[in-house]
Amino acid sequence: MKDEKIIKIMTQNIGFHIFLMVATFLSMTYKEALLGALIGFDFESLARVSLQEYWYSASLITILFCHEMGHYIPTRLYGFRATLPYFIPFPLEPIGTMGAVIKIQDPISDKKKLFDIGSGGPIASLILSVICWIIGIYLSQLTPLEKTTGNGIYLIFGDSIFTYWTGQWILGPYDPNSFDILIHPLAKAGWVGLFITAINLLPFGQLDGGHIIYAVFGEKYRKWIYYLFLGFLFLTLIHFTWLLWGFIIHFFIKIEHPYVPDSIDMGKGRKILGLILLFSLIFIFVPKPLYTSMEAGNTSLLQDIINFARSFF
Secondary structure, X not given: OHHHHHHHHHHHHHHHHXXXXXXXHHHHHHOOHHHHHHHHOOHHHHHHHHHHHHHHHHHHHHHHHHHHHHHHHHHHHOOOOEOOOEEEEOOOOOOOEEEEEOOEOOOOOOHHHHHHHHHHHHHHHHHHHHHHHHHHHHOOEEEEHHHXXXXXXXXXXXXXXXXXXXXXXXXXXXXXXXXXXXXXXXXXXXXXXXXXXXXXXXXXXXXXXXXXXXXXXXXXXXXXHHHHHHHHHHHHHOOOHHHHHHHHHHHHHOOOOOOOOOOOOOOHHHHHHHHHHHHHHHHHOOOOOEEEXXXXXXXXXXXHHHHHHHOOO
């Protein structure tokens, strides 16, 4: 009787996870058009959007799933309990989701296991996102900027070092002030995957980067992690988004990682891999993630401060 109850609960939980995954796939595909199309039974519009957005939603949900499996599999291999991924639908432009999470239900016993569990997710999503981005950029096209400026106000996806130079390498060289990229949905999925990976690699608290930096440097990292957070807050001078993230990190995610006992030997390979992952953040981080076409020519607060300082010399 008890076994039957456990099986029933597990089956119900799997059904809920599948429901969230399907709902997230639909919200990524149709975004805010989903509710209106369903109410109006406009299946022709749904079919048209499906063909346009399929590559984006299918690729991104694969990236998110593999990221969470990168955490889930080592968690289960080490004998810790964990939930299946909870996908989070968010049917609004431009992304259509707030990602996915798993919940580890047992305390992690040492830093070696913490590293393996924390690094698995970003490794998986980083590799898949890079593949999606590069293939997607090959399928994208350049268009003169004047053709897009007549379309009213629209959102612009900012560049990281990686996306800028790969775009220049594959489609260019081109002048970003004269040309825009008509981005393929596969490239968009790669961009979002890289952005989510970069957020997760921020080296604070319970983020993946927080797990990695704590496992690699140990307790001594507590002497300087607040200085690193202060440096992160300076990104607010480039874009206000990072003020919001600073608030979330400080009050919810936390700056320091909770204590986890040391392992006998982390191994040189894990430490090198951890440093590579943290270093990769420099290349995939987007200082100005999303902004409107009206803001495109505006200088950041940091640039205004630099220009103001230069006026005295």
